[in-house]
Amino acid sequence: MLKQPSEKYTAFPPINIVDRKWPGRVITKPPLWMSTDLRDGNQAIFEPMNAERKLRMFKMLCAIGFKEIEVAFPSASQTDFDFVRSLINEHHIPDDVTIEVLTQAREHLITRTMESLQGARRAIVHIYNATAKPFRDIVFGMSKAQIIDMVVASVQQVKQLASEQPQTEFMLEYSPETFSSTELEFSLEICNAVTEVWGATPQNPIILNLPATVEAATPNVYADQVEWMHTHLDKRDSVILSLHPHNDRGTAVAAAELALMAGGQRVEGCLFGNGERTGNVDIITLALNLYTQGISPDLDFADIDAVIRTAEYCTKLPVHPRHPYAGELVFTAFSGSHQDAIKKGFAARKPGTLWNVPYLPIDPADLKRSYESVIRINSQSGKGGVAYILETECGIVLPRRLQIEFSQVVQAYADTHGSEISPTGIKELFQNTYLEPAYVLEYKDHELFYQDNEQGIRLSVIQEGKLHELSGVGNGPLDAAVNALATLDIHVKILSYEERSLEGSHNGSKARASAFIEAALRHEQSGKYGVGIDGNIVTASMKALVSAVSRSKNNKKFIVIQD
Numbered sequence: 001m002l003k004q005p006s007e008k009y010t011a012f013p014p015i016n017i018v019d020r021k022w023p024g025r026v027i028t029k030p031p032l033w034m035s036t037d038l039r040d041g042n043q044a045i046f047e048p049m050n051a052e053r054k055l056r057m058f059k060m061l062c063a064i065g066f067k068e069i070e071v072a073f074p075s076a077s078q079t080d081f082d083f084v085r086s087l088i089n090e091h092h093i094p095d096d097v098t099i100e101v102l103t104q105a106r107e108h109l110i111t112r113t114m115e116s117l118q119g120a121r122r123a124i125v126h127i128y129n130a131t132a133k134p135f136r137d138i139v140f141g142m143s144k145a146q147i148i149d150m151v152v153a154s155v156q157q158v159k160q161l162a163s164e165q166p167q168t169e170f171m172l173e174y175s176p177e178t179f180s181s182t183e184l185e186f187s188l189e190i191c192n193a194v195t196e197v198w199g200a201t202p203q204n205p206i207i208l209n210l211p212a213t214v215e216a217a218t219p220n221v222y223a224d225q226v227e228w229m230h231t232h233l234d235k236r237d238s239v240i241l242s243l244h245p246h247n248d249r250g251t252a253v254a255a256a257e258l259a260l261m262a263g264g265q266r267v268e269g270c271l272f273g274n275g276e277r278t279g280n281v282d283i284i285t286l287a288l289n290l291y292t293q294g295i296s297p298d299l300d301f302a303d304i305d306a307v308i309r310t311a312e313y314c315t316k317l318p319v320h321p322r323h324p325y326a327g328e329l330v331f332t333a334f335s336g337s338h339q340d341a342i343k344k345g346f347a348a349r350k351p352g353t354l355w356n357v358p359y360l361p362i363d364p365a366d367l368k369r370s371y372e373s374v375i376r377i378n379s380q381s382g383k384g385g386v387a388y389i390l391e392t393e394c395g396i397v398l399p400r401r402l403q404i405e406f407s408q409v410v411q412a413y414a415d416t417h418g419s420e421i422s423p424t425g426i427k428e429l430f431q432n433t434y435l436e437p438a439y440v441l442e443y444k445d446h447e448l449f450y451q452d453n454e455q456g457i458r459l460s461v462i463q464e465g466k467l468h469e470l471s472g473v474g475n476g477p478l479d480a481a482v483n484a485l486a487t488l489d490i491h492v493k494i495l496s497y498e499e500r501s502l503e504g505s506h507n508g509s510k511a512r513a514s515a516f517i518e519a520a521l522r523h524e525q526s527g528k529y530g531v532g533i534d535g536n537i538v539t540a541s542m543k544a545l546v547s548a549v550s551r552s553k554n555n556k557k558f559i560v561i562q563d
Contacts, residue, residue, distance in 0.1 A: 012217035015184070015224035022223050022262035030290055030297045032240065032266035033283060034068040035061050039102055041274040043073070045315050053314040054083055055092065060310045062094050065299045068124065070100040070268070074116035075109040084116040093121070100124035100173065105154035114161040122169040124207065125158050127151070131190060132178035148190050155197045172198050173207035175244065180212040180221075184228055192234045200238035207240045208233070209268065212255060214277075215248035223258035230263025242266035245281045247273060252281040257289070271311050272319055272326065288325045292362050301325075304367040309387050328400070331364040331371050342371060386410050389423045390430060395502045399516050402529045409433055433551070434531035435543075440464075440553040441490070443546040448477060448538070459484045461546060477538050478517075481545055491522035492549055499537055515540040519548035528552045 038057060042048050049057065054071075061069050071087060072080035084101060087093055099120065103113040105127050117123045129151055136142055142150070155172065162170040174194045176187050191208050200206040210229060212222050222245065233239055243264040245252040256267055269275075273282030284307075287297035301307060304326050308319050321328040333339045338359050345357030355363050364371050387403045390396045398406065413429060414421055421429065444460035444467065456473040457480040472484030482492055496518040512535050520527035530548025532540040 012221055015221060015228060017224055017228060020224060020227055020262075022227050022258060025261040027257065027260050027290065027293070027295065030287070030295060030299075031243075031260055031264065032068065033066055033287075033297075033299060034070060034100065034242070034266060034268045035066045035270065035283065036070045036244075036268050036280060037061065037270045037274060039070040039073055040276065040280055041270040041315070044274060044276045044279075045317060047316060048079075049314055051079070051083055051086065055086075056310060057314040058087070058092065060307065062097055064301065064307065067096060068098050068100055070102060070124075070126065072116070073102045075103055075112040081112070081116050088117070088120050095121075098122045098124055098171070100126055102126045102128065105129040105151050107154070107157060110154060110157050111161070114158070114165070117168060118165065120168045122171075124171045124173050125162075126173040126175065126207075126209070127154055127158065128175035128177045128209075128211075129154075130178045130213075131176040131186060132181040133183070134181075135178060144186055144189075148193050151190060152193055152197050155194050159198060171204075171207065172200075173209055173242070175209040175211055177211055178213045179210045180225060181214065181216055184225060188229060188232050191229070195233070195235050195239060200235055202237045205238045205240050207242050207266065209242035209244050209266075210259075210264075211244035212246055212252070213244075215246050215252060215255065218249075219251045219255035219258050222255040223262040226259040226264050227262035240265050242268060243281075244268040246275065247278040247281065250278065252279070253285050253289070256281045256286055271307065272317075272323060274315060274317065282324075284326060285324045288362065288367075291366075302366065302368060304369060306368075309391065313389070325362065325367065331360065331369055333359065333371075346371070386426060389426050393423055394427060394430075396430075396514060396531075396533075397500060399496070399498050401496070401518065402516055402531075405529050406430065406433070430531075434529065434547055435533065437530075437547055437550045440550045441546050442550075443532075443543050446481070446539070446542050448480075455480045457481050457484055459542065461485075461488070463488065478541055478545065481542060485545075485549065490549060490553075492519050492545075492552070493522070493527075494519050494545075495527045497541075499541065502533065513537040513540045515544040517541065517544040517548045519545065519552065521549070521552045524552070 038054055042054070058069065058071065072084050074081040074084045084099070087099060093099055101113055101116060101123065103109045103125070113125065129147065130139065131147060136144065136147060155174070158172060174191065176182060176190055179187055195206050195208070198206050210226060226241070226243065230241060241264050243256055243259045243266065245255040252273070267281065267283065267286060269281035269283040269286065270279065271284055273279040284301060287299045288301060290297045308326055312318060319326055322330065324330065333342055341358040342360060349357060360371065386407050387398050390398060410421060410426060410429060440463070442462040444462055446460065447458045449456040449458070451473050454473045455476050456471070457477055459470045459472070459481055461468050461470065468488055470484040470487050472480045472487065474480035474483050478494060478497065482494065485492060494517060498516045500514050502512045502514055512533055515532045515537065517530045518527045519530065528548050528551040530544040530546065530551060532543025532547060534540040534543060
């Protein structure tokens with residue numbers, strides 16, 4: 001049993017605001033967004049991203065529409081320093097994107113940080129120091145005056161070093177770390193001092209970032225704190241008021257939304273709420289919350305699955321199946337009453353009208369998703385990374401159920417061999433599993449014909465080294481092929497079928513078609529996927545069908561790859 005909380009904890013004191021304004025306001029426009037995925041998010045994962053993964057994440061953040069991206073803590077490691085240099089030297093930064101770097105308010109760290117930015121067109125230098133009383137008394141042993149003197153000296157140093165790099169347009173951001181647990185009067189005093197020393201003007205504003213470094217109170221308290229600062233700051237027209245909520249109490253999104261009503265103009269956070277402890281505020285949720293209120297967030301999540309694949313690949317963290325908007329199951333209804341209401345909502349909806357489908361706060365199609373009334377899946381960690389590799393390296397976009405099936409194949413192989421599988425190994429494993437399975441049945445060729453207004457097929461297959469010439473008719477090529485296989489005593493039913501084009505060139509090949517077939521043998525309830533790729537979609541479908549049959553009849557065959 002938990003102890004009585006009064007023995008250790010006490011409620012956060014209320015903020016004395018006589019006439020608070022934020023409860024009567026609504027958000028009418030998106031904030032300025034700043035992604036900290038490559039810094040705060042990167043330092044909070046089991047295995048920090050290498051240069052290749054960081055660059056993939058950076059390019060995706062740019063494509064989504066972030067104009068400010070905190071890319072590194074360059075004084076903390078050579079890896080981070082080198083990444084900043086590579087972004088600048090290799091011209092990866094779009095003209096409309098500003099990179100941001102973080103440093104503590106310490107002289108040698110600031111020097112190293114400014115060195116990393118040599119040659120940048122535009123950059124934000126983000127200085128921070130902890131300001132709450134426990135840090136002043138226990139960690140630093142410094143008075144309020146000493147803390148202010150240290151920060152002022154750091155700002156002066158940045159200002160001097162910036163003047164020595166006239167080719168770069170510098171902007172300053174200051175964070176009183178642990179703001180939400182700091183006395184408001186002291187936060188105000190130190191922020192005003194920084195604003196004055198930097199010489200902020202409406203034309204050259206300063207960013208004052210107010211972190212809920214450890215979420216310690218209900219969201220309305222954070223909003224009160226932000227409104228108090230908003231109404232008391234000097235040179236308010238020269239300040240961009242920024243928010244950085246963490247999620248220790250699970251209310252970071254609510255805290256950010258209320259704080260925007262209270263005067264916040266900018267939000268720092270991570271995709272999917274990644275970050276220290278319980279994470280930073282989830283920018284995807286914040287942005288799509290705005291979208292469902294008729295406000296364009298100025299961030300593009302129209303293909304949420306592509307964002308998921310890249311994020312899971314880069315961070316090696318799975319997206320929770322119940323994650324708002326992005327989770328696998330958020331557009332899935334298992335309850336019969338839910339399914340019925342959703343079905344009726346779709347049937348009643350007319351084009352051009354407001355979205356009003358029961359149980360679905362957003363149209364799945366806006367995120368390139370679909371509503372699924374019944375789905376039999378288990379969420380498997382790593383499937384996003386596997387799917388991402390196949391898409392980016394081979395141009396193959398797997399159906400969602402095939403992602404899950406193949407991720408289990410990859411996981412079983414990794415468990416057996418006790419090591420990770422490289423992208424090359426994943427491609428080879430996919431080839432050996434689906435495109436060239438250990439053949440029980442091998443496709444040779446086919447010829448289509450018509451018989452009595454039905455589609456006919458002459459299908460040549462090899463079974464146990466013997467060539468068989470089969471024939472069948474049906475309502476289409478696949479149905480005819482299924483009937484042809486029955487003459488060989490192979491009785492199969494098709495559970496699902498998808499076809500897609502492989503546009504562009506992969507390994508020098510021309511555009512091709514891919515077919516994905518989930519099929520089960522007679523008396524089996526579940527099936528296996530087969531995949532076929534060919535310049536002709538019918539041929540690809542025949543290959544996929546034979547692949548599925550081979551896998552169903554020989555599903556315990558051990559697969560070997562050279563990795």
